[in-house]
Amino acid sequence: MSEPIVYFGRNASIMALVHHQLRSAGHVAEGFMEDAPLFARLESGPTALLILGGGVEEGPRQELRTFCSARGIRLLEHFGGPDQLLENVRAALANG
Numbered sequence: 001m002s003e004p005i006v007y008f009g010r011n012a013s014i015m016a017l018v019h020h021q022l023r024s025a026g027h028v029a030e031g032f033m034e035d036a037p038l039f040a041r042l043e044s045g046p047t048a049l050l051i052l053g054g055g056v057e058e059g060p061r062q063e064l065r066t067f068c069s070a071r072g073i074r075l076l077e078h079f080g081g082p083d084q085l086l087e088n089v090r091a092a093l094a095n096g
């Protein structure tokens with residue numbers, strides 16, 4: 001896959017785990033913990049999928065839903081924990 005998977009969350013430990021899982025599965029992955037750099041990244045180039053972590057507050061979560069919908073960016077709101085992440089990513093990419 002040439003387009004990166006971008007992920008957004010608030011917990012540094014979980015972000016590190018997500019990065020490791022995605023990279024280990026062969027994905028190009030970019031993670032963000034702050035809103036402004038994430039939006040700048042999403043505006044700057046193609047994105048295969050945005051994974052939105054469960055710890056992201058409802059305000060930014062809704063803003064990202066609207067943003068992604070308007071730009072045709074696939075969005076996975078992941079609440080399932082790290083053991084289900086790759087399965088959910090595969091499903092989200094397949095259902096694009």
